[in-house]
Amino acid sequence: MRPVIWWKNGRVVMIDQRQLPGREVYIECKNHERVARAIETLAIRGAPAIGVAAAYGVALGVSRLKGGADLDGAFAKIHKRLWRTRPTARNLFWALERMKAVYEKSWGLGLAALKKRLLAEAAAIDREDVMINRKLGRNGSALIKSGSTVLTHCNAGALATAGYGTALGVVRAAVERGKKVRVVADETRPVLQGARLTVWELARDRIPVTLITDNMAAYLMARGEIDLVIVGADRIARNGDTANKIGTYGVAVLAKEHEIPFYVAAPLSTVDLGLKDGSGIPIEERSGDEVRRIRGKLITLPKVDVRNPAFDVTPAKYITAIITERGIARPPLARSLGAWIRT
């Protein structure tokens, strides 16, 4: 697969995930505003991927600045624009903080050197993300027995990261180790990341995948057709409470009721040590038309009242373990997560 996002001749290029799987279209962003809009409109989504996009966005914004400008002011504006794109995913802020730290260390070197350093940092975040995914994939692959069926929700795959994926990275690593793995993908309304993205990328890798509507998961669990659940994460609080795509919490409750292991796969950059628990995670509410319409087509009355929280929080007690690049954190989750991040 081509990378999800890359830098090319002073532009940021990314696959337009809104058009998958029907069309494979690439977007070339000429400025950081385009990158910000790509994040807001879900042309690129997935916590690690939007971290990488934001980092490239900063590098792109600064690359277009001319000497003599108010550098601090211009940087603050670019940074703030990208910071405000989406509220839930920790990786966005983590990446922007890294970019800011480089800016603060490097601005005295002159504009040309600063531009180079920022681009190098964004490229490092990009490259590291793939390596981290491969590591967490390897760690997690030990949890999958050959012949297993893995249920996943939303898309925590190559498309949600710089490449390889988190939850699907674990599946890929198991497959690379010769295990037979089947994936059941929740379609993941309202934006259908499961039906559109998870199905697409697994089909390309020839990993067997079966698509279900979100409300069929309990039925399959009751019939013994699901061996384990693996999902990604948008933000993990210190105690292990995990924000992820709306619907994840329901799947976790169902997994517990059916005594099926429920794993979260995420890089440590998703962990927010500043939050004691999940109650502090901001949950984005998106436009009601995402619920009223599917792929543009109205499915209900045009003005019906709707809710559209984009994420929910799964309390740590429902999580069997969190799979990271440093190892598998088991309860009490706070201990491992804290130790790994601080060292």
Next chain:
Amino acid sequence: MRPVIWWKNGRVVMIDQRQLPGREVYIECKNHERVARAIETLAIRGAPAIGVAAAYGVALGVSRLKGGADLDGAFAKIHKRLWRTRPTARNLFWALERMKAVYEKSWGLGLAALKKRLLAEAAAIDREDVMINRKLGRNGSALIKSGSTVLTHCNAGALATAGYGTALGVVRAAVERGKKVRVVADETRPVLQGARLTVWELARDRIPVTLITDNMAAYLMARGEIDLVIVGADRIARNGDTANKIGTYGVAVLAKEHEIPFYVAAPLSTVDLGLKDGSGIPIEERSGDEVRRIRGKLITLPKVDVRNPAFDVTPAKYITAIITERGIARPPLARSLGAWIRT
């Protein structure tokens, strides 16, 4: 609201539920084959409604027979065609059994009298269904406190019955008694009965309704925004295990986890005393394209493997009570249900 289905000048007329809420179109069935196809294609759906449709279908089929034909053979053919339309809803078979009993008692009276008797029986099933729904609505309304928010799944409303509704009949009865009730409707993929039908009929009655995707129910429950759940039923086994629209079982598990009462509202004609428990209920698997497409539009790869069970079974242990026309059956459900049906 106009009735959902009625007899008019030797034809069976029904609203085409596949086109709601966009268009209000009526289908006139000239023969029982058309009625059978309307049931199969979900032009009419909902366990009580398809019972009424099948009864009218028999009356319609026989009304077109001419003297001198092999009456027993013709009746058996009509009956069998309607019997095979859908496998799960008990009310379909219950209504067809009633029609057959009338046939057996009346065939000696001559063709003209037989036609009259069969039509009268279908009309009685139709009329009784509305009365039964009003009774069970009244019984159930005692369970709703004013100011409550009721979560429902699929459509167990006027459109699923001869009128008034089962789950939504309970809501209507509470509203008629001056209670303030808000409904949260699961959209109910794949066929979107919640988004299309429940929203439409509640909006017409000016009962406040909020639409959510199926995977948002757990989020609202965790926030304390759901006071009780009421759903309909397609078949209830002797012990109370209940088959209903796919996704119902998941909602029941979530309700239990959040200590929210979970009620099933259904006429006693939905109860199948011949089944010890839910394991004997046949679950219809429908075309995979219902999952791959939404309102005709492809949302995933055209040939991806899918599952499409139309129903699931909620074990009795998740059901707080079953609301019927005879009263509210509480656990052990078998005792009340059995006693009410036998007397």
